[in-house]
Amino acid sequence: MDKKRREFLKIAGISTLAGLGGTAVIDRLATGASPARARAAYEINSLSPAGQPKEKGPAKAAAKTSQRLGLVIDMRKFNANPGLAEKCIKTCDFLHNIPHFNNKKDEVKWVWLTGYENAFQEHSHYYRNETLEKNQVLLLCNQCDDPPCVRACPTKATFKAKNGIVAQDYHRCIGCRFCMAACPYGSRSFNWRDPRGGLDMKHINPEYPTRMRGVVEKCTMCVERVGIGKLPACVEATGDTKAMIFGDLNDANSEIRKFLKENYTIQRKPSLGTHPSVFYIV
Amino acid sequence: MYDSGKIIPGLIIFVLFVTFPVWYNHGDAGAVPKPEMPKNAKKCVLPVAQMRAEHMQLLLDWRDEVLRQGEWGFITIDGKPFQRSLQNACLKCHTSKKKFCDKCHIYAAVNPYCWDCHFARVKK
Ligand code: SF4
Ligand code: SF4
Ligand code: SF4
Numbered sequence: 001m002d003k004k005r006r007e008f009l010k011i012a013g014i015s016t017l018a019g020l021g022g023t024a025v026i027d028r029l030a031t032g033a034s035p036a037r038a039r040a041a042y043e044i045n046s047l048s049p050a051g052q053p054k055e056k057g058p059a060k061a062a063a064k065t066s067q068r069l070g071l072v073i074d075m076r077k078f079n080a081n082p083g084l085a086e087k088c089i090k091t092c093d094f095l096h097n098i099p100h101f102n103n104k105k106d107e108v109k110w111v112w113l114t115g116y117e118n119a120f121q122e123h124s125h126y127y128r129n130e131t132l133e134k135n136q137v138l139l140l141c142n143q144c145d146d147p148p149c150v151r152a153c154p155t156k157a158t159f160k161a162k163n164g165i166v167a168q169d170y171h172r173c174i175g176c177r178f179c180m181a182a183c184p185y186g187s188r189s190f191n192w193r194d195p196r197g198g199l200d201m202k203h204i205n206p207e208y209p210t211r212m213r214g215v216v217e218k219c220t221m222c223v224e225r226v227g228i229g230k231l232p233a234c235v236e237a238t239g240d241t242k243a244m245i246f247g248d249l250n251d252a253n254s255e256i257r258k259f260l261k262e263n264y265t266i267q268r269k270p271s272l273g274t275h276p277s278v279f280y281i282v
Numbered sequence: 283m284y285d286s287g288k289i290i291p292g293l294i295i296f297v298l299f300v301t302f303p304v305w306y307n308h309g310d311a312g313a314v315p316k317p318e319m320p321k322n323a324k325k326c327v328l329p330v331a332q333m334r335a336e337h338m339q340l341l342l343d344w345r346d347e348v349l350r351q352g353e354w355g356f357i358t359i360d361g362k363p364f365q366r367s368l369q370n371a372c373l374k375c376h377t378s379k380k381k382f383c384d385k386c387h388i389y390a391a392v393n394p395y396c397w398d399c400h401f402a403r404v405k406k
Pocket of ligand 1: 152153154155156157158172173174175176177178179180215216
């Protein structure tokens, strides 16, 4: 009896060990990579249908997408058209039901104006010319090609869509605000209060949802409009001033690439390696 | 039985208390809700019975297709284009949340969190 029990325990122990450790050992032998690296390689491909990894590569936060939608913001045109930037902001605010609480702490912003020294901290501020002294810069989410917010998000509520847009899925957001800490541009806002309290519910856009308390939001480059072939609303609002140029940065023949070829542009904090998809002429 | 004078009335009170919802409503589950049907549309994206049973799953599938897989385009059902959207498809025909959605949701005592963010147009 005793002997049998001992044998049973031995077999049980060995099979448990094999079950726990076996797959890890086999994986490691098969891929030649450490488990952590192998897993990260899967996680980058969160966008393919049914969670199937599309391609395996070295561990990196977000996979390269075939499209990379981006913007050029030409501040010369904005400076020449006073009120145009405000029009863009108003358009976005209305279309996306962005609440206003008239209070800095609860502020929710997708697109906003700020001084040159805040927008381009890496660039020289000494003896700035008059244009930079006098005018503000239009800021929004950079739709980074290597977005740290996506890397930080534990739920994939913020993720890189197939067209390169860094999208936001409020259904999944748990409000941990890791993404806000990760974004070096302050592009994200947290809903400290029920956003409906900061909206006039009788005059809001019925085609777009509001958010709820406790989720993070940001400019989504109008993913809902771009998806059906429209321009981002702020780009549309600039009309034919050419103050904003929208297009696919991966398409060498696109208008935006042509513009970038012919003009000197700058990005915000390029040294951080986030590869912003928004380019500026200041 | 000891204390039967206390136990039996106690049991009776307990049974009456537990069955309160049944006898209070005279054994009747109440009138089945009649959500108001849209006047300007005849056909839904799925047959009625299926919508009744599965609309929540359909909405979740739409959400994932549109938001996660980026399929923002329209779908065509019987020659009519539909966006896969609660606010821009369902509520375009069913214009009153109160007279349609809420009717059954209240009857079934469910409180879908869709409405935390999505909303029906407020009448001006
Ligand atoms: S706040 Fe939301 S979007 Fe940001 S990291 Fe957390 S879950 Fe992701
Ligand atoms: S600007 Fe910030 S929020 Fe936008 S993609 Fe880059 S890191 Fe994310
Ligand atoms: S691209 Fe769309 S979401 Fe982003 S700032 Fe412009 S209007 Fe707003």
